Amino acid sequence: GENVEQHPSTLSVQEGDSAVIKCTYSDSASNYFPWYKQELGKGPQLIIDIRSNVGEKKDQRIAVTLNKTAKHFSLHITETQPEDSAVYFCAASKGNTPLVFGKGTRLSVIA
C-alpha cells in the first residue's frame, strides 16, 4: 500500500521567512496530494491540494509543487506570520481510496 514520509517533524522560522515542508510517497499510481493545517484542539483544515496532472499550484502565500518522477511534493509558505504556526500534514491517494497521511510537521513562526 501507499506510504507517505514527511519531514522535517519540527520547523522553526523567523517571521517573514519562508518555510518548506517535504513529503515523499511510494505508490506511483497516487494522483491526489492535499495539505492540511491543524491548530491545537481543532480538526485539520484543507489549505491547498494538487493533482498529478499539475506540477505547481499557488494560493497567495502558499504553494505546492509536485515531482511525479521523484515521487515527492512540497509545501512552500512565504512571508510567514505567527498565525501560520500549526501542525501541517501532507497526504496522498489514488482514485477513491482513503488518504494516507504523513506524520505531520510542527511549524513555529517566531515573531
Next chain:
Amino acid sequence: SQTIHQWPATLVQPVGSPLSLECTVEGTSNPNLYWYRQAAGRGLQLLFYSVGIGQISSEVPQNLSASRPQDRQFILSSKKLLLSDSGFYLCACYTGKYEKLFFGSGTQLSVL
C-alpha cells in the same frame, strides 16, 4: 457547502464504560465517511470508512466498531473502553461534489 457536525467536543469516560460518538453531515449526499484517531502529538490513524449505508471497512483491529445507519450519519462505538482508546477522534467526509476530504471539529476522549 457541506457541514460536519461532531459531538461531544470533549468526553471523559472510565475504563470499561461504553462509548458512542456521532457524526452527521449536512449539505451533501452519498458521502464517503471516515473515522480517524489522533494520539497526543501524533499523526492521523484511519480507523473506519464507509462508502454507503451499512457498508463499513475497518483499517485496524481494535476495541472499536462503526455503523452507518443513515446516509449522512456515522457512529463510532465501543462496548468497553480501554486506556489506550484515549485520543482525539475526527470524523471526515469526502464527496464527489467537491472531490476533497473535510474534517469535523473532533472529540477529545480521555479514558481514566
